[in-house]
Amino acid sequence: MAEPKPKAAPKATKKAAPRKSVNAANLAHLGPEALAALLIEVADGHASIKRRLKLALLGEVGAADLAAEIDKRIDAIAGSGARINWRKFKDFVRDLDAHRAAAGGKLGELDPNIAVPVLVRLVRVSEDLEGRIKDPKGELAAVFDQAVADVARLSPQALTLDSRYLADALLAFVESASTKLSVDLLRAAAPALADDAVAVLRGKVRERLAAQRRPDPRLRAAAQVLADLEGDVEGFAGLFTASQQVLPPIGAQIARRYLAVGQVAQALAALDRSAPGPSLAEQADVGAVAWSEARIAALEAAGETLEAQAMRWASFKATLSVDALRAFLKGLPDFEDVEAEEQALAYAQTYPDPYKALAFLIAWPSAVEASRLVMERGPALHGDRPEVLEPAARLLEHRYPLAATVLLRAMVDDVVRFGRADRYADANRWLLEAESLVPGLPDDAAIDDHAVWVRRVAGYRRL
Incomplete structure (x- = not known):
């Protein structure tokens, strides 16, 4: 009689990883009371964090209270007049965007008729910031562009707001703003304007244009938007x-x-x-x-x-x-x-432009025709257009390694000859890729041997 098999040892239970990482799941285990206390402690002495918390709380109270809080912040920014230096720039943009998100998000959900005018006021703050802040990377401009997008999204739902008041605010912005942002805002808010408000606004714009010896391009652009709203094609054409x-x-x-x-x-x-x-x-x-x-x-x-x-x-x-x-x-x-x-x-x-021809053949795509173009018109394809040549090399490297090598070498040669330091890392990568294609090159390839080319590249002492 066979001996009974020994029972398998129970598998060791895998211990849960300690909750050391700061993430939403782990923080949730702290519980609401502990989190609330922690937030109060973190917000102490940080006005921007306090404002964020208040926006979140007022979003649960109601649309009017949330709108009042956002308006208060807009008034503070508009009335300050103080310059915002680079040290405060990031915090300022983050804070402004938080108010924009509250207006376009929670307030828009609660009442789009209140949210749209608030967002319009926020965009108009761009006027007050002229000369007070530098925006080299367009980060502040992106906040205002997103606010305009929020207005465009919410305007079709805002059917009971005060159209005349909104129209006057939009016209004032068109007349005083120094960028095309005002016309973009008018176009975005247009669905919220009642027909009579559009007619009155268009009449005011016409009066101002008629009184100008040289028409203001912003007013003329606004007139075009309003002509489109009323479906007046002749009126639109007449503005040109x-x-x-x-x-x-x-x-x-x-x-x-x-x-x-x-x-x-x-x-x-x-x-x-x-x-x-x-x-x-x-x-x-x-x-x-x-x-x-x-x-x-x-x-x-x-x-x-x-x-x-x-x-x-x-x-x-x-x-x-x-x-x-x-x-x-x-x-x-x-x-x-x-x-x-x-x-x-x-x-x-x-086609006269070989780069445009190659870009077309890549996009179509036709690797065989792209390879033919490279081999027949290669000397005309200089390496200063990597945005075209690199995708072409990717398309060709498997089936047409010779054509891909021609492109890779052209880009490397351009970098080392002209000392394009911003592309040194790319050139090193292209050089290695060209080396990887050597085994696939035909013996009678009408290009320099790889070792000869590498020595020539090294002679520039760039890479």
Whole structure:
């Protein structure tokens, strides 16, 4: 009879890790009373922390109390007049953003009709800070931009606020602010304005523009926003002079608005007046691209499908836009798209700007065509464009190591020849990557041996 098997020893219970890390889960174990005491202790002597705690508490009391607290802080900042030096900059921005977050978050949840005017007041503080604070990295500007985004999000829900008061505040900001922030704020707050308030505000803007010998660009931009609100395309177009209406981006803006109200003939007429020049540089300009897109939309609306397709192809040839080519291929019958794609890739090889051509071939993507471009036009691809050359090397390194090596060497050569110290670390990495590709290079490669190239790079004594 078999002896019974000894019982397995029980597995040792794994002890829980000590709660030493400062994180939310571990702090929760302290309990509410201990946490409250700790917060009071930490906040003692730190006004910004006390303000944060008060905002959180008032958020539980109600919208009016929370709004009053935020307004109090806005008044304090606006009325101070004191300069904010670099030592206080971070704390100031953090504190302002905390009030912005409270207004756009909790207050917006409680009552968007109260939150929107509070956020408008907060954005207007940017005026009071002019000359009092330096913002080299745009951190303060980002707070105001986010506040404008909060206004845009909450305005459609704010349907019972005092539209006239809000309109007056927006106009005052447009007239006195020194940045485009005021017009962005007007556009964001527009959904909260009642129709009669928009009409009154537009009338005031017109009066001010009529009284000016040289129209204030901020007022004119505000007038454009208000014309859009009332769906007045003629009024929008009338804000541009005849010499401005012949510019492609302006013509595109006007045409888009005519299309939005179903006036296709007027849209095409606006585009005809503002056609860009025939050269490739003129056709590839950002404003010309906007014009081309508007023209295609107008042609489609007019039922001119073939002409719209021709426009898409012309737009691709001018810009090497991936989106333009995809839209063109999508409009072709079955099987014709393959031939058209081959034609487009072949055209990219001859495009005057080799960097733009390579960027297109990477984005499409076509590794074989990108490799061909590098090997045929390599001397024209200087290494000072790593934002194009490095992604291309990544695409090519597995199947086309020679082409990838050409790009990596070009970038390294550019760094060492011109002493681009900010790219030394990148150049060292590219050099190692080029070395890793050596086993895959063909014996008859028409480039210097790797060791010869490395010695030449070392001669610059940069890396």
